[in-house]
Amino acid sequence: MALDGRNASALTQTAMSAELLDAETELELARRWRDHGDEAALHRLVTAYMRLAVSMAAKYRRYGAPMADLTQEAGVGLMKAAEKFDPDRGVRFSTYAVWWIKASIQDYVMRNWSMVRTGSTSSQKSLFFNMRRVRARLERESEALGDHMSGDEIRRRIAEDLGAPLRDVEMMEGRLAGSDFSLNAQQAGDEGREWLETLEDDSPNPEATVGREHDLQAARGWIADAMTALTDRERMIIVARKIEDDPETLESLGGKLGLSKERVRQLESQALRKMRRRLEDTLGDAPKDLASTF
Known part of the structure; x- marks a missing residue:
C-alpha cells in the first residue's frame, strides 16, 4: 500500500525512535528469521534499521520523487536485504542492507524519471x-x-x-537535458498545429498499395495459366507443396499418392520446369523474377 504524507511522517518518527541493535542481538534475530521463520524477529530487525532506509531515501529527494514513495521503496529494499541476509558470513546487517536499499531507491527513481526508459545497464x-x-x-x-x-x-x-x-x-x-512533453502540445509560432501532426505517417502509401494489389492479381493469373500445362497429379503436388499455407512434406504426399519420396520430388521438379517454360513462352522476359522461383 502506498504511503501518504501523514503515514510517511509517522513511519519516519517510528524509525528514528527504534532501538539500536548490538552485533550479538542482530545476529540472533537474523538467525531466528532464517532458521525458524520467526516473523517477530524479522519485524524487530527491520524496524531497527528503518532509520537507515529513511536516511538513504532522503538523499534522493533532489530527483523530484515524493519522500513518501522514496521511503516506501527504501523499505522494500530493506525487506529484500533481510530475506537474503546470511548471518554466518561475518558481515553486519546494516552493511549488507545498504546495497539493497540503494538499488531499490535508484530503480524507482529511474523508472519514474521519464515516460521513456532512461537506462537499464x-x-x-x-x-x-x-x-x-x-x-x-x-x-x-x-x-x-x-x-x-x-x-x-x-x-x-x-x-x-x-x-x-x-x-x-x-x-x-x-x-538529462530535456524533459517529456506531449505530442498534443501546440508548436510555437504555428497556431493550431500539434507536434503529432509532424510525425511521418508510416501506413502504406495508397498508390503503392493499389500497385502492389494489381501486381499480385497479375501474378496469380500467370501462375494459374502456367498450371494448365500440368497433369492432374503434378498440379496436386504443386498446390500441396508451393501454394498451401501449410506445405506438405514429400513423404506425406508420397503416402497419399502411393509413391516414394524421391519420385514425388522428381515429379515436383518436372512440374516446376513445365511452369517455367510456360511462363517464358507466354510472356517472354516480363515475368523473369516470377519464373525464376520455379
Whole structure:
C-alpha cells in the first residue's frame, strides 16, 4: 500500500525512535528469521534499521520523487536485504542492507524519471546518478587550470571516469537535458498545429498499395495459366507443396499418392520446369523474377 504524507511522517518518527541493535542481538534475530521463520524477529530487525532506509531515501529527494514513495521503496529494499541476509558470513546487517536499499531507491527513481526508459545497464545507471557530479568536477578543474574543454572532451573524460561507453554518455546527456512533453502540445509560432501532426505517417502509401494489389492479381493469373500445362497429379503436388499455407512434406504426399519420396520430388521438379517454360513462352522476359522461383 502506498504511503501518504501523514503515514510517511509517522513511519519516519517510528524509525528514528527504534532501538539500536548490538552485533550479538542482530545476529540472533537474523538467525531466528532464517532458521525458524520467526516473523517477530524479522519485524524487530527491520524496524531497527528503518532509520537507515529513511536516511538513504532522503538523499534522493533532489530527483523530484515524493519522500513518501522514496521511503516506501527504501523499505522494500530493506525487506529484500533481510530475506537474503546470511548471518554466518561475518558481515553486519546494516552493511549488507545498504546495497539493497540503494538499488531499490535508484530503480524507482529511474523508472519514474521519464515516460521513456532512461537506462537499464549498470553503466547507464551509474551515469544517471553520477554524470552531473563528474561533469561539474571536470569543469571546475578545467577553470582552475585556465583551460577550456570542449563538449566532446568532457564527454570522453566522463566516460573514462565512470567506466562507461561514450555512446551511453551521449545518450544520457540528451535524456538529462530535456524533459517529456506531449505530442498534443501546440508548436510555437504555428497556431493550431500539434507536434503529432509532424510525425511521418508510416501506413502504406495508397498508390503503392493499389500497385502492389494489381501486381499480385497479375501474378496469380500467370501462375494459374502456367498450371494448365500440368497433369492432374503434378498440379496436386504443386498446390500441396508451393501454394498451401501449410506445405506438405514429400513423404506425406508420397503416402497419399502411393509413391516414394524421391519420385514425388522428381515429379515436383518436372512440374516446376513445365511452369517455367510456360511462363517464358507466354510472356517472354516480363515475368523473369516470377519464373525464376520455379
